[in-house]
Amino acid sequence: METNKKLFKDAKGRNYLLPFILITTLFFLWGFAHSILDVLNKHFQETMGVSKTESAFVQAVVYGGYFLMAIPAGMIIKRFGYRAGVITGLLLYGVGALLFIPGGKLLSFPFFLFSLFVIGCGLTCLETAANPYVTVLGNKDGAERRINLAQSFNGLGWIVGPLVGGLLLFSDNNSNNNISIPYIIIGIVVLCVAMVFAKIKLPEIGNDQKSSESASKEDLSSKETPSLDKTQATSLWKSRTFTFGLLALFLYVAAQTGINSFFINYVTDNAGISNRTAALLLSFGGMGLFMAGRLGGSWIMTRIKAERVLQHCAMLATLSMAILLTGAGTLGIVAFFVCYLCESIMFPTIFAIALRGAGEHIKQASSYLIMSIVGGAIAPVLMGLIADMTNMSNSFIVPLLCFACITVYAKKTRQVYNAKK
Structure with missing residues (x-):
């Protein structure tokens, strides 16, 4: 493993x-949202x-935005670069x-759902970039370590x-008007951040496996052709690391969103x-452990391979969810906390592992991976139906x-990379 000094150097x-x-x-901004x-x-x-079931549409419209906006977001990034994707996302987020x-x-309620859908489209652009x-x-x-470290602030x-x-x-003294206050504040903050990104320049980085000259050619070519041709798309979908990672990410976001959606319902009941x-x-228990897990995960992965950490977590x-099925009271809260700690490293780790199989198509692959976040639109509704x-x-x-x-995915991934040694 590389040292911390080399973590941000190519x-x-x-x-x-x-x-x-x-x-x-x-x-941080999309974690709050x-x-x-x-x-x-x-x-x-x-x-x-x-x-x-109806309240679960709060999550469904946001995560549905990921499915509908991911490909357009990828095209924006491929055509205009990462900064354009970030600014577009911030503007949509702020307006929503x-x-x-x-x-x-x-x-x-329908108007609130529309507002959340606009926010979801903005978050899609941000995450895709x-x-x-x-x-x-x-x-x-150091890809897995960097994304886990960055995702720690998502945990905040x-x-x-x-x-x-x-x-x-x-x-x-709750008033229905209170619902607007946090969104007014975050909307103003997000639009201010968009102004900052509009003034700065971010380096456009090609695939590390290419030389600088090849990367420059790729950037130039991407400006002329905003989507992959048939040959490129085929090579991407032939990668089992990418395709299985896509499914695993879909399942992870489904699980995380479902758990978060009904945590309050479960513990109050x-x-x-x-x-x-x-x-x-x-906030302090579940999400605090979630953030701690991402910080700790970045450090643990300097000593243990990412696939192994993912498997054990x-x-x-899985065991924590089995405990919740029993309707446990205080023990159920403990099970939630264990789950939040364990699931903390899953999204960034699966995302980074899946991108290993993307080769030179990292921007397009990212769009598809972000589309998989639509799992968060399905699980809460399904769980709401079962609960009702x-x-x-x-x-x-x-x-x-x-x-x-x-x-199973993590175990299979370990076997694949062990076989390559």
Whole structure:
């Protein structure tokens, strides 16, 4: 493994620490946007009288935006570069957040869903640009470590989201208008960040496996042709590392989103605590461990291969979901916390492993990987249906099956790379 000093340097000694720091700020912004949804889910159930299945559409519209916007986002990045993708994403994110101002007056559930869809489209552009970008900001052997480190700040956003949402939406003097406040603040912040990125320049980095001259030719060619030709697409889809990674990422996001969506429902039903306390547990307990896991994961991967870490974490997460199926009270909260710690490294690790099989098509591959985030639109609705028909505990069979499949994926990936040695 390379040393920390080499983590942000490429084979030619170029240092990308500053671009890494700038891009990493974006990870916080979309972490906040996702995590506050978990509070909105329960809030809409109580203030607008929607069912668990209907409230799950809060996640469905955001993650549905990933599916619809991923390819256009990839084309923007391929044609105009990473910075254009970042700015486009920030503008959509900011506009969607500010739509909560009229939304707070209308108090229309469909209008809130539309606003969240716009935010989801913006987040798609941000993730399509930022996730692959941090993997190439230095030595290629440090890709998994860099993306886990950057995703640690995403974890910080996951802490702040339910904290802010819980304090505002579940306060004693709660007003429906409070729902607009966090979105007004984040909308202004995001648009200010967009102005900063509009003023700075980010290095456009080609594939590390190419020479600088070849990379320049690729960039020039990409400006002329915004999509892969048939031969290139075929070579990408023949990579088992990429295609299996695509499925694993779909399952991971499905599991994570489903768990987050109904954490508050589960612990209030089974542990007898208030909504506000549940939101604080989600923020400092679950999301705190989530962030700690990503920081620790980046360090652990300097000593243990990423595929092995992924396999063991997926096994523990599967066991945690099995405990939740029993309807456990306090033990269920502990199981949640174990799961948050274990799932923390999964998204960035699966993403980086999948990109190993992308070769020179890293930008296009990233678009497809971001499309797989649509799993987050499906699992909450499915879990909501199970909960409405039976009980909340039974719905956690969905993330259990997802983590079990990820365990198999990690094991198979280890076997593939061990065979290559």
